[in-house]
Amino acid sequence: MAEDRIPDDDLLIADTGEVEVRPDDRVDDERHDQENRLKPAYVSAVHIALEAGDKGAVYDLVEPLHAADIADLIELLDRSERAQLASAISDLMTSDVIAELNDYVREDLMDTLSAQAVAVIAEQLDTDDAVQLIEDLDEADQRAVMAELEPETRAAVSSALAYPEETAGRLMSRDFVAVPEHMTVGNLIDFLRDEGDLEHDFFEVFIIDEGHHPVGTCALNWILTTPRSVRLTDLMQRDQTLIPVTMDQEEVALMFQKYALISAAVVDESGRLVGQMTVDDVVHIISEEAGEDALLMSGAGDGDINEPLREAFSSRVRWLIANLGTAVVASSIIALFGAAIEQLVALAVLMPIVASIGGNAGTQTMAVAVRAIATNQLTRANTRRILWREFRVALLNGGTIAALIGVAAGLLFSPMMGVVIALAMVINIAVAGLAGVLVPVIFERLDQDPAVASSVFVTMITDSMGFFAFLGLAVAAGLAPL
Amino acid sequence: MAEDRIPDDDLLIADTGEVEVRPDDRVDDERHDQENRLKPAYVSAVHIALEAGDKGAVYDLVEPLHAADIADLIELLDRSERAQLASAISDLMTSDVIAELNDYVREDLMDTLSAQAVAVIAEQLDTDDAVQLIEDLDEADQRAVMAELEPETRAAVSSALAYPEETAGRLMSRDFVAVPEHMTVGNLIDFLRDEGDLEHDFFEVFIIDEGHHPVGTCALNWILTTPRSVRLTDLMQRDQTLIPVTMDQEEVALMFQKYALISAAVVDESGRLVGQMTVDDVVHIISEEAGEDALLMSGAGDGDINEPLREAFSSRVRWLIANLGTAVVASSIIALFGAAIEQLVALAVLMPIVASIGGNAGTQTMAVAVRAIATNQLTRANTRRILWREFRVALLNGGTIAALIGVAAGLLFSPMMGVVIALAMVINIAVAGLAGVLVPVIFERLDQDPAVASSVFVTMITDSMGFFAFLGLAVAAGLAPL
Incomplete structure (x- = not known):
């Protein structure tokens, strides 16, 4: 009894009546305020526990938080407390936390770690996040960390670093699903059940020819609503937006907005599929690019409160x-x-x-x-x-x-x-x-x-x-x- | 031979070498410049054909464009030419074009149409886009258009209009997929093949209890990579971000960014699932909210070049x-x-x-x-x-x-x-x-x-x-x- 467009009669409120926003409709718990920010009282509780050196109390306070909130907490603390917190909650410092951290704060935190420890973190990240982590390090540290990486990760990271900053080649994910033209929906599902992992999210499947050139794309919901026997080439959309590997992130962001994309194939100079950009990464770029103009116009440079x-x-x-x-x-x-x-x-x-x-x-x-x-x-x-x-x-x-x-x-x-x-x-x-x-x-x-x-x-x-x-x-x- | 992380040897470029951005890597055709904007020469060709009253020539010029580009073209033309263009290419004026138009330009264009014609367009749109179209009209026109709508659409639109502007209730889509807890992956796929349509994109399936409360969510790629026999309740993520129906769009945008969401369930006051927000709608909000601060700080109001x-x-x-x-x-x-x-x-x-x-x-x-x-x-x-x-x-x-x-x-x-x-x-x-x-x-x-x-x-x-x-x-x- 799944529903597409639920005709939900209870929801029908008179044309003229307005629903009022009541404060208690909003996010609000012992740790978050109504606007989903960490409460000052909670932050100072962590601060006090850190000062007392009570690692157990710190851990208990932080443990219920979402990774993105842990990142926020680290940013809200004084610079001197950040490394202290990270060591008190080391097993909660997942790759998601690292990926969510402000660039400056992350760079600062990485400086306190050995190259080996940074490499261990980089291995757990998606390649695009690993690149972001490593590109911020200074050259000597970069080389030291690269030396500690597994060959496969090192290859992916160094290929990304070969592209200029803020281009699709730097930002794209090298984890994507591409299949040949002869497959049917059934073949694809069988293949994904055998080979796919749950770790890397994807939103579309790229269909490629023998030369690795993308020829079309299938959204996952099309695949799920189509009988097994249908050929992917009959289902796919041929007209897709391809992102050249050297495209600047600002243009990538405009493309995603203009064509309402969820993900898009990135192609190299010879038109071969080499990666994908997904909208969850692009939203950060959109927000950054749209927000930075106010800062640039005022002459405030990066204008990040975490900037040294x-x-x-x-x-x-x-x-x-x-x-x-x-x-x-x-x-x-x-x-x-x-x-x-x-x-x-x-x-x-x-x-x-x-x-x-x-x-x-x-x-x-x-x-x-x-x-x-x-x-x-x-x-x-x-x-x-x-x-x-x-x-x-x-x-x-x-x-x-x-x-x-x-x-x-x-x-x-x-x-x-x-x-x-x-x-x-x-x-x-x-x-x-x-x-x-x-x-x-x-x-x-x-x-x-x-x-x-x-x-x-x-x-x-x-x-x-x-x-x-x-x-x-x-x-x-x-x-x-x- | 689908690949997850393609180890693409050809791509491995030396650590130190930088790839140069060559102008010819970028988008550039007879209609678009390198930054994917319509070329002035192309726009004036349309302008000249409109002035000559040559509808056939106008149609031939516009026909190859993507909906988002047609919207851009309409915005670039003088106010007086816009209705003229719209009538010359009436069958290309799809709901996608209307949805992509700048608010002011759309409002202006709608003013030239009868209530019936606006209603026909609204019927073709997703409910959230129909709401956006109708909320901009003045009250009398709103009522006239509402009277022309099919009962189901009218119910959806009027329920949306009952929420304050810029809240999740206004912006959410009422088209989503929700299934009961007892289903397996196999049941779900069978159900989607029978009932699903290809028209409305969705990125996750919501699992609901008997009271219509969301209990978990499954990303489509998890469903595709999991055997038929697995129960959805064993696959789903229980911990999901729920958007209260009265949440302000700015907070919705921050939630999507913070938790890297692709879509999220919208719940009413009693916690029942009533809609979903998807990231393609949220990117517009993110861009708008981030960009408007520069305009507000300078005292330029909405600061839209299409504002009357x-x-x-x-x-x-x-x-x-x-x-x-x-x-x-x-x-x-x-x-x-x-x-x-x-x-x-x-x-x-x-x-x-x-x-x-x-x-x-x-x-x-x-x-x-x-x-x-x-x-x-x-x-x-x-x-x-x-x-x-x-x-x-x-x-x-x-x-x-x-x-x-x-x-x-x-x-x-x-x-x-x-x-x-x-x-x-x-x-x-x-x-x-x-x-x-x-x-x-x-x-x-x-x-x-x-x-x-x-x-x-x-x-x-x-x-x-x-x-x-x-x-x-x-x-x-x-x-x-x-």
């Missing part, structure tokens, strides 16, 4: 120095108008407002453009239309803000000051709208990541234009001398 | 007005120091530098904190540690920038000016580091989305503190009078 202090400093200070350069450019424009400011201090009071709102408007447009470029929505085919759209949004925004500040400045200072600041505001917000689209688009065409450097340029343009338009118009209007 | 102009204006201008308020606060601090600026115009020239770098440093820290909160990495259990970490990064950054600007200002203006600006810079960057963590953390504790309003507050703090510290120190040092 020195790396966080060096990636962020670089952008602050760049920002220092652009701020100096903007302030040299102010210097041109020194006499005007000396005469009329109100100019110094009001000028940061024009620059600040312009910067904000530019950042809004830039964030929209960067996101649209990242999701392949803003392309050469519609750049002109989007530029025109953003320019109109900017004029509406500029008009509104100009009216507000113009009236206020007109009343507080002088009517002419109101006109000057309103005009400067419209000009600066319009320029911000254009720069917010053009700067990321230009970086993209130059094959640079538009998220990385757009912010510095957009801010420089809006700051400089804000000071120049406002002070320049004030001088032109005769409010102050040049 | 009026909505884009109203969501953005709101934040610009808020920013106007905070800029006025900062500029009122400048007004306090009018006499000082009149005496020493250099202060007006240098003060925006202190405010700007502080703002940038605050935004960096804030972006890191917001991302860490969104991914459940920054919780009550480690807030103090992260605050301390960010403060130390800020001191390092502040020291570096202060040294640079201090020396420059010391040489260009006066040694005391160098000291003043350096001190002000350290103070402002340190404050920025603290505010960058505390503001989003406080919003989170107040149950507000930290991405939404943090930016305005952080900028206000860094702007005001920048002006106050710099101008105040200048007066205190005797560089200028108050």
Whole structure:
């Protein structure tokens, strides 16, 4: 009595009624809060047990956790406590825990282990996770660990490491199921019962020709709903998305999203099947790629709270120095108008407002453009239309803000000051709208990541234009001398 | 000869050698560029054929495209051309195309169709996609479309609409496979061959008790690799992640990521199985949730390039007005120091530098904190540690920038000016580091989305503190009078 589409009458609630979210519907136990995070009280219980050196108590506390939660717990602890915890719960430190750990935390933990111990862990991992573990080590450690691996694992890992970072070749799993064209559904099931293991999950079976080239793919649910006698070549989908082994992870992620893939075949330069990518690995990439733009735009580099202090400093200070350069450019424009400011201090009071709102408007447009470029929505085919759209949004925004500040400045200072600041505001917000689209688009065409450097340029343009338009118009209007 | 882990000797490339990404390895055909986007030349060919009214030519151009690419093409065209294209290729406008369309574009397109036509499309969609189509319509249209639906679809859609937006109840699929506990692998396969359809993909089978409560789950690959005689209860995994029907989509997405799920059972208030969520739907949520923080932080609202102009204006201008308020606060601090600026115009020239770098440093820290909160990495259990970490990064950054600007200002203006600006810079960057963590953390504790309003507050703090510290120190040092 399996059901496909259960017509569940009890569930039919009146069209208009809304179901309220009650707090007690949510995850909530003695260890997790409602949002499925470990409770601070639980984390400090572990902390106290570690401090007391009570390994038994630590073990009892951690034992009921899921591997992903153990990884979270390790990340939440102080750096000094992490190795201590790992040794107290050594048999709970499964490959799943290691695979779920934040890259920086894992690297740090691996540094405390011998090459042999790391190799033992790598052997238990899926090849793609083993690669991730080993690629983070420095070169000497990498070589030491590789030397300790079984030949088969070593071969898989070194073949992965031969591909550039963040490509399908690095990330793909070398565990997949591929069968020849002549098989029937029955043959396949018999084969899987004989040969398959329960260890490696797979979601589709690839059909390959004699040259190892994929010719089609069968989802497992198709196989399960089809009589034994049907030939796989009659069931399979011929039109499949193939991932070239050198494809960048960002493009892989976009492919999975665009075509709603669960898994996909990875092929080498000659089109032969060499691995598969599965969606559970790709979700991490999607989340990382979508989330990193906010960090890159703010100049926060990797922006991981587990990043070592020195790396966080060096990636962020670089952008602050760049920002220092652009701020100096903007302030040299102010210097041109020194006499005007000396005469009329109100100019110094009001000028940061024009620059600040312009910067904000530019950042809004830039964030929209960067996101649209990242999701392949803003392309050469519609750049002109989007530029025109953003320019109109900017004029509406500029008009509104100009009216507000113009009236206020007109009343507080002088009517002419109101006109000057309103005009400067419209000009600066319009320029911000254009720069917010053009700067990321230009970086993209130059094959640079538009998220990385757009912010510095957009801010420089809006700051400089804000000071120049406002002070320049004030001088032109005769409010102050040049 | 299926293979699990193919030991593929040809693939073994020397440890040290790197494989270069060659442009010709990538997707590239007459319609797609290397990054799998539609080529501008192709889009304008469609545009020209539409303008000429040549439906046959349009059809021939579009016919070879995948559904997801047809959706992309519609989005790339001007608004006026979209309905025109849809009518020219009506039999290619499958439910897959509709499901892949951007929300705004779909809504716009649906507005051009009759309720009956929309109902016909909704019937072809999976229930979750039908819900997405119908929930976007305004209330009158919603009712008209609902009236045209088959009773079964209407029941499913109205039960979904009874749940709040962005909850599992709205998003789940009502098509899933659930079987009773007594079944064996053989029974299940026989049942699926009799009853299953090839239309709805599924990745696991849920085992339920007599009360419809899920008791375990079997991945399809386990079923395929297990002999017919094994009981499902012996094969299934008892420990499964259940999604409450009222769970917010953001939490669902985090669950899928944390536990690497492909699909998961959705249960109602009494723990009965009512639907499933599958990862192909969740990837869109993951991408949306991760990507929206950059947009929210910049105050760009939904930030979708297909959003109607009026909505884009109203969501953005709101934040610009808020920013106007905070800029006025900062500029009122400048007004306090009018006499000082009149005496020493250099202060007006240098003060925006202190405010700007502080703002940038605050935004960096804030972006890191917001991302860490969104991914459940920054919780009550480690807030103090992260605050301390960010403060130390800020001191390092502040020291570096202060040294640079201090020396420059010391040489260009006066040694005391160098000291003043350096001190002000350290103070402002340190404050920025603290505010960058505390503001989003406080919003989170107040149950507000930290991405939404943090930016305005952080900028206000860094702007005001920048002006106050710099101008105040200048007066205190005797560089200028108050």
